[in-house]
Amino acid sequence: MTRSVNEVVAVLRETARAAIGAEGITVVIEDKGSCYYVAEDAVSPLWQGHTFQAGNRISGWVMHHRHTVAIRDVRFDPRIPQDAYAPTRVRSLVMVPIAIRLHGIRLIVEKSATSTPMRKPRKVAGPQA
Numbered sequence: 308m309t310r311s312v313n314e315v316v317a318v319l320r321e322t323a324r325a326a327i328g329a330e331g332i333t334v335v336i337e338d339k340g341s342c343y344y345v346a347e348d349a350v351s352p353l354w355q356g357h358t359f360q361a362g363n364r365i366s367g368w369v370m371h372h373r374h375t376v377a378i379r380d381v382r383f384d385p386r387i388p389q390d391a392y393a394p395t396r397v398r399s400l401v402m403v404p405i406a407i408r409l410h411g412i413r414l415i416v417e418k419s420a421t422s423t424p425m426r427k428p429r430k431v432a433g434p435q436a
């Protein structure tokens with residue numbers, strides 16, 4: 308069953324936070340060297356609707372390397388843009404690349420937390436969601 312990008316984003320936004328026990332999730336789409344923060348379900352708004360250069364964001368790093376990343380404290384990781392994260396409640400995060408190819412777009416899900424212990428994320432979507 309083929310789904311549109313909007314359908315996949317909607318399913319992730321509605322289910323990922325509860326499925327992985329996150330205080331918030333963000334769905335990011337990579338498009339032409341940029342990271343578009345397309346949806347979020349979080350305690351407070353972060354970057355939904357904003358676009359950033361992939362090289363300036365941890366989301367870009369995750370998409371480029373195609374590896375899950377877990378960061379216990381965002382204040383001490385050189386891949387984190389401190390000016391962007393400092394005013395937020397985000398203190399730890401897990402970013403998971405999702406192997407979904409729709410119209411050449413790659414997706415990732417970011418799990419953020421303030422001070423809760425990090426758990427291993429469970430599978431949220433199969434290879435062809």
